[in-house]
Amino acid sequence: MVKRLLTGLVTGILLSTLMVPAGPLRAEIYKYQDRAGNLYFTDNPMKGSHYRLLWRSGNDPRFVSHARIDAASMQRNKVIYSAMIERTAKRWQLSPELLHAVVRAESAYDPNALSRAGAQGLMQLMPETAHRYDVANAWDPAENLDGGARYLKDLLQMFDSNLKLALAAYNAGENAVKKYGNQIPPFPETKNYVKKVIAFYQSG
Numbered sequence: 001m002v003k004r005l006l007t008g009l010v011t012g013i014l015l016s017t018l019m020v021p022a023g024p025l026r027a028e029i030y031k032y033q034d035r036a037g038n039l040y041f042t043d044n045p046m047k048g049s050h051y052r053l054l055w056r057s058g059n060d061p062r063f064v065s066h067a068r069i070d071a072a073s074m075q076r077n078k079v080i081y082s083a084m085i086e087r088t089a090k091r092w093q094l095s096p097e098l099l100h101a102v103v104r105a106e107s108a109y110d111p112n113a114l115s116r117a118g119a120q121g122l123m124q125l126m127p128e129t130a131h132r133y134d135v136a137n138a139w140d141p142a143e144n145l146d147g148g149a150r151y152l153k154d155l156l157q158m159f160d161s162n163l164k165l166a167l168a169a170y171n172a173g174e175n176a177v178k179k180y181g182n183q184i185p186p187f188p189e190t191k192n193y194v195k196k197v198i199a200f201y202q203s204g
Contacts (some may be wrong), residue, residue, distance in 0.1 A: 037188020054116055055140025077109035081122065081141060088145045092153045098163075099149060099162065101200035105193065106148075111141045163201075167194045 008021045011039035034042040040046060045053075078100075085103060089096040106124040107113035119126050130138045135147035152170055159165035159182065168184040169177045171193040178186045184194060 002052070030147070033189065037190075037192050038123075039192070061194075072110045077111070078104075081109060081145075082109070082155050084142060084145060088142075088149045091146075092149045094149055094153060094156075095201075097204055098201050099145075099152070101150065101197045102148070102167075105197045111139065111144070120144070123151075160165075164194050167197050 001155055026195070028029055031054045031204045032042070032046050033049050033054055034052075039054075040051070045148055053060060082100075082102070085099050086096040088094075089099040103109055103122050106119075107122050108204070109122065111122050113122070113124065115124060117126070120138040122141055123144055125133075125138050125147055127138070129135075130144075130147055130149055133147035133150050135143045135185070136145070138144050152166065155166040155174060158174060159169065159177070164184060165177055165182060168190050172185050172190045176187075176190075177183070180186065184191060
């Protein structure tokens with residue numbers, strides 16, 4: 001298979017168009033980040049100290065994540081969780097399209113996604129955030145969505161409905177946004193995250 005390089009907004013665009021070959025064979029997928037915050041999805045390990053492996057799709061003992069990022073799995077999970085996402089968005093008076101965009105950017109609709117930093121589930125809740133919003137089981141899709149939606153709602157209120165700042169805070173924490181004078185923190189990962197979620201949101 002040909003290595004796929006996806007950076008910034010291109011990540012979301014190309015991810016939605018990946019095709020999975022027929023038959024039982026499937027390659028490992030690796031997700032890397034470089035020092036500039038660009039993301040890379042590839043079927044071959046990348047070498048060099050400037051690439052950091054975030055997770056892979058197989059049962060690597062170094063990672064607990066079993067995230068599957070191929071387009072077929074993402075679309076299948078989207079269908080499974082769409083009604084739940086829309087109910088949760090309505091409950092917390094959020095745009096369903098926005099909640100879908102965050103879930104897609106955070107976990108590609110994989111309820112079992114676990115980041116290297118320990119973020120869990122569909123909305124990649126960190127343990128302290130899950131505790132803050134009384135999420136007893138972050139692996140439960142309904143609880144995870146509810147906690148993540150409440151957090152996003154609070155961030156929108158905190159930053160006067162400024163979507164970019166709320167998304168930056170969801171990624172880097174509200175204190176990071178406040179530290180930089182209510183501006184998007186100068187972290188490449190956070191800047192790319194905000195752009196990606198907004199692109200998903202605008203595309204519906």
